[in-house]
Amino acid sequence: MALKTLDNTAITFKVDTIVSGMEIPWSMAFLPDNSMLITELKGDLIHFKNGIKTSIKNVPEVYFSGQGGLLDIELDPNYAKNGWLYLSYASNLENDGNGGNTTIMRAKLKDFALVETKVLYKATPNTKRGAHFGSRIEFDRDGYLYFSIGDRFNRDVLPQDITKDAGKIYRINSDGTIPINNPFYNTKNAKKAIFSYGHRNPQGMAMHPKTGEIWAHEHGPQGGDEINVIKAGKNYGWPKASFGINYNNTTFTDKTSIEGMEDPIHYWTPSIAPSGMAFVTSDKYPTWKGNVLVGSLKFQYLNRCVLENNKVIKEEKLLENIGRVRCVRQAPDGYIYVAVQNLGIVRLTPSS
Template structure:
C-alpha cells in the first residue's frame, strides 16, 4: 500500500513539474516549451514588436504597456476607452515604414461624441515620443454608438501595397448591420495609411454606402493576417454556437452573415437553414463546435521543423494555440499546441523568428525548442 501511494505521489509530482515547465511535444516529435517573457498581463489584446526589440502590449482595460529591458512602463496620453465586456483597448499595428515615420495604429472602443449611447470601434494612429502618445489622429470611428458590449472586431493589418485593413464586428445587431453597406458593423474596411478612402474601394460609387467598406456579411472578426505567400488578407471570425470561419477577403464580396452560417443560436435554436446562397462566399474553413478564435499569424520562420508557412490561431474557448496546416491554400489538418495553458488572445512572430502568444491572466509567452 505504501509503495502504491508513493508511486501515485511521484506520478502526480511528475505531472505538476511537466505543467510547471510548460513542456510539450508536437505530432512530428518536435519538443518545445513555453517560456513566460512578460508576466502580470490580464488581457493582452494587442501585441507588437518595436525596432529596438521592445514589446508593446495593449491591455484591454486601457493601458498601453511598453516592455523594455525587463521592465514594464505605461505609455502616457492614451485615449479614453470604454472598457465594457468585449470593448477596451484592442489591437496594435505598426506602419510598414515605422522605423522611418513612427506611426502606430490601434483600435479601441470609443465614445468621441460624449453622448450616453455607449461606444463603437475606433481606429487611431499616433507616435510615441518620450513615453507618450503624440500626434494622435482619429482615422475611423464607427457609428452609431451602442450600449451593447459585444462584437467590436478590431483586428488591424497592412497589405503589400500599404493599404490598411481593419475589422468591425456586427456590434450585436446582426439583423441590420452586416448585410447593409450603408451601416457600420459586420465589415472588413480598407483605408490609405492616412485614413483617406482608396479610389478603387468597391462601394465608393454606391449612394449612401460607407466608402471604407471592403467586404461585408461578417459577424465578429478577431483574427487578421496577410498571407506572405499570396499577399491576400485572411481573417477568422467568431460564429455563434458553431460556425467560426476562416475567410480570404476579396473586394466587395458578401460573406453571408447572418443569412448563411454553419452555427446555431446559443440556445440551440436555428438561425437559418442555409449554409450557402448564391452570391455569398463560402469559408475556407469552419469549426463546429466553435473554438472561439482570436489572434492569427502565418509562420514565417524555420525555427519550428515542419511548421513553416502554416497558420496559427488562438482558441479562447478551449485554451490552446491551434496550428492550422495548409496545403495548396487549403486546410488539411489541425494540431493543438500549448494545451491548457490558458485563453490565447493573440499570437505573433517576433523579430527573432520565434512564436509569441498572449495568454489571458498570464502574459506573453515564447515558444522555444526544448
C-alpha cells in the first residue's frame, strides 16, 4: 500500500495479517519472547507465536453482554523481572444476578495458564446495562496504573459524582493499593482511586512519550468524541458540556465549555467511535514520529493525528474500510499492529 503523508513524503508499506480468525480482538500485548497475548471480547485470552494460537487457561469468568467481556491487557513496565500482567473485564464477582461492572485484575502467566490472580478493583454496583464499560489500562513513568470505566450508560447520575464509580479514570498502585496522593484520597465518601471524572466512555489511553502525561480519548454520543490530557482531580465535563447531541437528534446541553471544567484538546463531529490509541516513536515510520494513532469503529479506519502544541492540526485516514479497528499498538519490534474485528491482527510493514 502506497500512501502520501501529509508533508508529501511518500510512504510505502504492506498490510500483513499476522493473526487471522479473530472475532472481536479487543486488545493485545507483546511478550519478551516475541509472542503475543490477545484478548477476545467473549472471554478468551489467546497466546500467539510462530503461527500457533493457544488458549490460556484460568482466565476469569467475564460478564459477556453488549460491550462487556474481556477487555484490555497491559504488561507491567517491569514485566521482564516480575512477570505481572493486567486485565480489565466485565464481571459479576458478587453472583448477584444483576449484570456486571468493570474489573481490574493482575496475574502471571505460567504454562499457558494464569496464576497468582488477584482482583485489584471492582466497580459497583452491577447493572444489566450492556454499554460503556471503558476500559483501557496504562502505566505512567512512576509506575502508577491508570484505568478507565465508562458511565455505564447512566449519564445523569454517575460521571459527576465522585462518591460513585463509573464515568471516571482511576489511578492505583500496581498491587491494587491506592496512592495517598490521589486527588480525592482525603475527600469524605469519595472513591479514593478516582484520578479524574466527568468522562463518558474512554476506550483509548496512552502515555505521551515526551511529557509522560496520560492521554485518553472517549466516545461522545452523536458527535463529540474527545481527546483529553488527563490531569489530577479535573472534571472533564460530561454530561454538562459536550459537542454531541442525543441519538434522537435532541439536545441535552447547550454548553460545549464550562469554566472550571477541562476542554478537550480535540473533538470529532460526527463521531468516529474511537477505540485504541498509540503514540508513534519508532524509526520505522520516521515521518509519523510524534503522531498519535486512533482506531475508528464506526468508519473502519486507522486515524493518524498530527500534533502541534498539544493540538491535532491534521488528520489522515489509513487502512480505510479494513473493518472495525479496536486496538492499535506500537510493539517492541517498532512495528505498528492493529486489531480489527472479524479479521485479526495486522501489521503495517514499511517496504523502504
